[in-house]
Amino acid sequence: MEFVVYEAKGAVGTITISREKALNALNSQVLEELDQTLDAVDLSTIRCLILTGAGEKSFVAGADIGEMSTLTKAEGEAFGKKGNDVFRKLETFPIPVIAAVNGFALGGGCEISMSCDIRICSDNAVFGQPEVGLGITPGFGGTQRLARLVGPGMAKQMIYSARNIKADEALRIGLVNAVYPQEELMAAAEKLAGSIAKNAPIAVRNCKKAINDGLEVDMDQAIVIEEKLFGDCFETEDQKYGMAFFLDKNKEKVKEPFKNC
Numbered sequence: 001m002e003f004v005v006y007e008a009k010g011a012v013g014t015i016t017i018s019r020e021k022a023l024n025a026l027n028s029q030v031l032e033e034l035d036q037t038l039d040a041v042d043l044s045t046i047r048c049l050i051l052t053g054a055g056e057k058s059f060v061a062g063a064d065i066g067e068m069s070t071l072t073k074a075e076g077e078a079f080g081k082k083g084n085d086v087f088r089k090l091e092t093f094p095i096p097v098i099a100a101v102n103g104f105a106l107g108g109g110c111e112i113s114m115s116c117d118i119r120i121c122s123d124n125a126v127f128g129q130p131e132v133g134l135g136i137t138p139g140f141g142g143t144q145r146l147a148r149l150v151g152p153g154m155a156k157q158m159i160y161s162a163r164n165i166k167a168d169e170a171l172r173i174g175l176v177n178a179v180y181p182q183e184e185l186m187a188a189a190e191k192l193a194g195s196i197a198k199n200a201p202i203a204v205r206n207c208k209k210a211i212n213d214g215l216e217v218d219m220d221q222a223i224v225i226e227e228k229l230f231g232d233c234f235e236t237e238d239q240k241y242g243m244a245f246f247l248d249k250n251k252e253k254v255k256e257p258f259k260n261c
């Protein structure tokens with residue numbers, strides 16, 4: 001891979017978009033490499049992913065403007081689909097994905113962060129959807145996910161005005177969960193990922209699916225989705241062990257890692 005680096009440490013995998021000379025902008029090759037990287041994640045051992053960008057300046061500065069500049073209408077639509085397909089794979093990936101936003105998250109960069117389950121950022125992060133200033137709409141899910149995350153009023157203001165926001169404002173509107181000094185960001189992401197990875201894997205996966213699928217339907221259907229995924233956890237070794245551990249009154253006992261079965 002030329003532009004995507006993957007590293008597994010224990011139960012946490014880190015994907016780094018590494019195209020620093022273009023501030024990690026997403027061209028077709030980066031999108032293809034991301035797709036292949038996700039397909040290659042070993043889900044028997046990895047329980048949480050972190051997505052970040054190389055360097056200290058930019059997470060992802062958007063889709064590649066040079067590549068887009070000469071596209072026809074049909075090619076533009078196909079490029080949008082290429083990004084959307086990868087981002088949807090990330091959004092529906094079986095295990096949680098944390099975006100560690102280490103700088104510019106503009107256009108496709110803001111959009112890829114919104115395909116992740118959780119966003120945390122460095123204090124120099126900048127978020128925005130500058131597309132209308134380039135003569136296009138956000139095309140990798142921005143018109144849909146931003147409105148769902150921060151509400152339609154704030155999303156419309158950001159998208160129509162193409163105004164970028166800094167980390168503190170992103171925190172205030174709920175686009176990110178926390179802001180850290182740049183040098184502490186990855187440690188914070190790893191700590192959060194570790195706290196997720198230590199919990200029962202089937203239960204964590206089912207929580208992700210229940211939240212994601214439930215948000216797409218009305219409450220009557222959503223609670224049925226929850227009931228099925230709740231029921232699915234029973235009879236697993238992790239459920240039996242987790243509950244037996246709680247019920248065991250022996251104070252000397254030490255909790256074993258969950259086994260993913």
Ligand code: CAA
Pocket residue numbers: 021022023025026061062063064065066083104106107108109111130131134137138139140142
């Ligand atoms: N596409 C292609 N190249 C990009 C890029 C992008 N999105 N963003 C930055 N680069 C390149 C620059 O062209 C420059 O390359 P050269 O050194 O070869 O000239 C290099 O990265 C460094 O960028 P700057 O010199 O511009 O750095 P800066 O510090 O002055 O500015 C910035 C940083 C404010 C992020 C600025 O680069 C910028 O505005 N980038 C574009 C941001 C943007 O508009 N993103 C949205 C793209 S559209 C989109 O994403 C559509 C979609 O929804 C699918």
